[in-house]
Amino acid sequence: MHVVVNAAASADGKLSSRRREQIAISGEADFERVDRLRADSDAVVVGVGTVLADDPHLTVKDESLCEDRLERGESKQPARVVVDSRGRTPTDAAVLDDAAATYVCLSEAASVDARLALTDRAELVTAGDERVDLLRAFAALEEQGLERLMVEGGGELIFSLFEAGLVDELRTFVGPTVIGGRDAPTLADGEGFVEAFPSLSLEEVARLDDGALLIWRVEGR
Ligand SMILES: NC(=O)C1=CN([C@@H]2O[C@H](COP(=O)(O)OP(=O)(O)OC[C@H]3O[C@@H](n4cnc5c(N)ncnc54)[C@H](O)[C@@H]3O)[C@@H](O)[C@H]2O)C=CC1
Numbered sequence: 001m002h003v004v005v006n007a008a009a010s011a012d013g014k015l016s017s018r019r020r021e022q023i024a025i026s027g028e029a030d031f032e033r034v035d036r037l038r039a040d041s042d043a044v045v046v047g048v049g050t051v052l053a054d055d056p057h058l059t060v061k062d063e064s065l066c067e068d069r070l071e072r073g074e075s076k077q078p079a080r081v082v083v084d085s086r087g088r089t090p091t092d093a094a095v096l097d098d099a100a101a102t103y104v105c106l107s108e109a110a111s112v113d114a115r116l117a118l119t120d121r122a123e124l125v126t127a128g129d130e131r132v133d134l135l136r137a138f139a140a141l142e143e144q145g146l147e148r149l150m151v152e153g154g155g156e157l158i159f160s161l162f163e164a165g166l167v168d169e170l171r172t173f174v175g176p177t178v179i180g181g182r183d184a185p186t187l188a189d190g191e192g193f194v195e196a197f198p199s200l201s202l203e204e205v206a207r208l209d210d211g212a213l214l215i216w217r218v219e220g221r
């Protein structure tokens with residue numbers, strides 16, 4: 001399995017404002033790059049916080065990239081994965097429509113009602129007691145043939161993936177704006193590290209739109 005985390009951050013490292021509404025940090029060229037990265041992935045992964053805040057569709061938008069996938073013998077769209085301990089994904093969420101297969105990773109804490117509401121719309125994967133056990137959930141996804149995972153956020157999920165040692169690559173578009181706010185989400189939130197900080201090796205720096213794309217490899221992976 002290969003896990004790429006991709007996100008857009010403001011110059012001060014925020015993914016969104018304290019209101020947690022979606023903010024277009026990327027410009028056109030970066031959104032096109034993200035679309036290509038989705039098209040080269042088996043699944044696009046987000047946390048339920050992102051579903052509740054942004055209601056993303058997580059599909060490849062460029063039809064020619066979808067055709068390339070079909071020519072390679074792949075599904076037209078990559079699968080979508082929501083990491084959602086308690087099954088809070090709304091049944092009318094865009095990520096549950098029929099444009100692509102969707103997996104919802106739950107923990108044992110998800111109620112029977114939440115499971116029943118989701119079961120017709122997504123494949124359910126259960127791992128972990130209170131929160132989703134990401135090592136077990138990702139192993140289950142791998143068993144379904146999902147090898148190349150692209151994670152789009154948000155900050156809580158990204159931190160947990162680094163903590164679990166699951167991230168191979170980090171791609172950050174740093175955009176030309178300052179968002180600020182101590183309660184605004186950053187690239188890696190959660191508890192934060194106090195030691196054994198993940199070590200990154202810089203692979204590429206490129207100017208893109210009016211910002212910079214940074215590609216980092218996670219050392220030891
Ligand atoms: N600028 C960008 O590229 C992006 C920005 N965002 C922004 O990020 C914000 C949402 O991020 P967050 O609130 O951090 O939510 P998140 O999307 O990281 O989801 C976190 C939730 O996932 C669930 N979860 C289950 N097991 C977990 C585990 N082991 N570790 C972590 N979470 C687990 C929990 O319910 C937790 O509250 C929104 O404001 C959204 O707009 C989201 C994606 C991309």
Ligand SMILES: Nc1nc(O)c(N)c(N[C@@H]2O[C@H](COP(=O)(O)O)[C@@H](O)[C@H]2O)n1
Nearest residue numbers: 008023024025026054056057058059152
């Ligand atoms: N790459 C990127 N740049 C930004 O500036 C953003 N605000 C985001 N947000 C994430 O993009 C996804 C939207 O998906 P759809 O267009 O609905 O398919 C979602 O993951 C947002 O959180 N990303």
